[in-house]
Amino acid sequence: MARRKPGSNPQISTLIDDDEWKRVIADDQNPEWHYDYVQGRIADVEERLHYRLLWQRIGRLWLFAGNLILLVLAILANFTPIAAAANISKSGMRLAPYLYTIFFGSTILASVLTYRQYKRTRELQFALKRLALIRRRKLAEKAETAANVDGDPALSHQKRYRDDAPDIISQYREEANRNRRIHNRLQVVIIGGSVTASTVTTASVSYSVTRWYAVGVTAAVGLAAGFAGYFKFHERSSSAQQTADSIEREYEAVELRVGRYRGLNEKDAYSSFAECVEKLRDEQNKRQQQLDQPSDIKREE
Template sequence: MDRMDTAGIVGGGVVAAPPQDWERRIAERSERLYRARVVRRLLILWVLPGNALLAALSAVALALWAYPLIAAVACALLIASIATSGKLLYGQHFKVRSVESELRALEFAQREQLLEELESGDPLVAHKRYRAQLPEIIDRYRVEARHDRLKDNLLQSVVIGGSIIAATTTAMSVAVADVRWFSAVLCLVVALSAAFAGYAQYRERSAVLRQTADGLEREYESVELRAGRYRRFDSERDAYAEFADAVEALRAERAARLRSTVLDTTGL
C-alpha cells in the first residue's frame, strides 16, 4: 500500500479526508483488482483445461509411438506448460491478494471515518452504522458467487472437453488398442466431474448469492435516495428502521435458499 493510502490511519483513528479522495482511491484499487482477477482467470484456464488438453494430446502421441519425435515434443511442451502456467498462477494469486488487502484497508478506513461521525447511542445511528458496513457484506457475497461460478465453469469445461476427447479416443481405439486405457480413464473423470457438479450445485449457489448481493445493493442506495419503498417515509428514523428490516429479510432468505439447495441435492 502506498504512503498516501496509509497516511489517513494514525494511532488507531482516521484522519478526515474528502469523500471524493476516498472514492477516487477506492475506484483505482477496484480497477486494479478487476484486471488482476481477469489475468488470474485466464491463467486458471491455461493451468486446468489447457494443460489437460495437452496431456490428452501427449497421451495420444505416446500411444502412437510410431512417431517418437512427435511424442517427445508433445511431452516437452506439456512439462514446460505445466511449470510455466503454475509459476505464473502462483505469482498472480498473491498479487490479487495484495490488491484485495489494499482495497479492504481503504474501505475500512473510509467506514471508520464515517462511523466516528455517527458515534452515539441512538438507534438511528446503529442503523446508519449497519448501512455503512453493508458494502463489505455485498462484496463478500459477490466474491463467493464468482468463486462458485468459476468452480461450475471448470467442472463443465472438464465434462464437455473430456467428452469430446473421450469420443475421439474411443473411435481411435478401434485401430489403436493402446488408446483404450486412456479413453476409459477419461470417461471415468468425465462421469465423476458431472456427478460432482450435479451434487455441489455451484451454479445455483452462485445465482442465489448474486441475487442477494444485487438486492442488498438496491436497498443500500434506495434508503439514502428515498426511492422505492422508502419514498413513503418522511422521517429518516422510520426509513432506516425499514432498511434494517429489509436487509435482514434478504439475508435470511439467502440462508434459506442455500439450505433448500443443499436439501434438494441430498434428498433430505
C-alpha cells in the same frame, strides 16, 4: 518495504506495510485520510486488481488448457501414423520426446508465473480490505457526529448499517461468482469430457492403448456430474445473486426515498431498511440450509 516519499504519488504497498497501517489507525484524523481520499484509493486498488485478475486468468489458462494441449500432442505423437512420419533427422529421432520436454518446461514456468500473479493479487486484495476498514471508520465517525447532533443513537446505528450494505452486497456477489465459476468448470468437464470420451472410444477400435484414456475421461465426467448434482453450485450461485440484487435495490430505494420508503422520515426509512435487509439475509440462510440437506430428507418433508 519502501515507504512513500513526501510529495510522491501514493502507492498501494504503503497500506500493506504494517508500520504504515499502525500509523493510520493511530492518527486517522490526519487530513490525508479524508473519506473522499480513501474512496479514491479504493478505486485505484480495484482498477489494479482488475488487471491482476486478468493476468491471473491468462496464466491459469496457459497452465491448464495450454499444457493439456501439449500433453495431448505428445501422446498422439507416439500412437498415430502421422507421428511415425515426423522424423526430424535420418537418425530416426521422433517428435514426441521434444513435445514432452516442452510440456514439462511449460508446466513449471506457467506454475511459477501463476503463483507470482496469485501473490500479487492477494496483496492488492489485502490492501483493499484495509482501505475498506478505514472507510468504515470514517463512515462511523460521520454517523456518530450526526447522532450527537440529532440525539438518537439508534438512528446512528441504522445509518451505519446502511453504509455497510455495499460490503454485504459484495460478499453475496463474491459467493455467487465463486459458485458460478465452479459450476461452469464442472459443466465444461462434463460436456467436453462426453465428446472426448466418445471420440476416444471410437479411436480405441484401431488403437487399443486409447482404451485407458477413454476410461479416465469417462471417470472424470462421472465425478464432475456427481459433484455438480450433490453440491448444487448453480442453485447456490443463483440464491446468493438474488439476495445481493434484492439488497442493492433496497439500498438504492432508501437513498432515493422511492418504493416502500416514499414519504417516510429519516428514522422510519432507515428502520424499515434495516428490517428488510435482515429479512432478506434470513431468507438466504434458510435457502442455504435447504440446499445443504440431502435430497431424500427434503422429499420426506
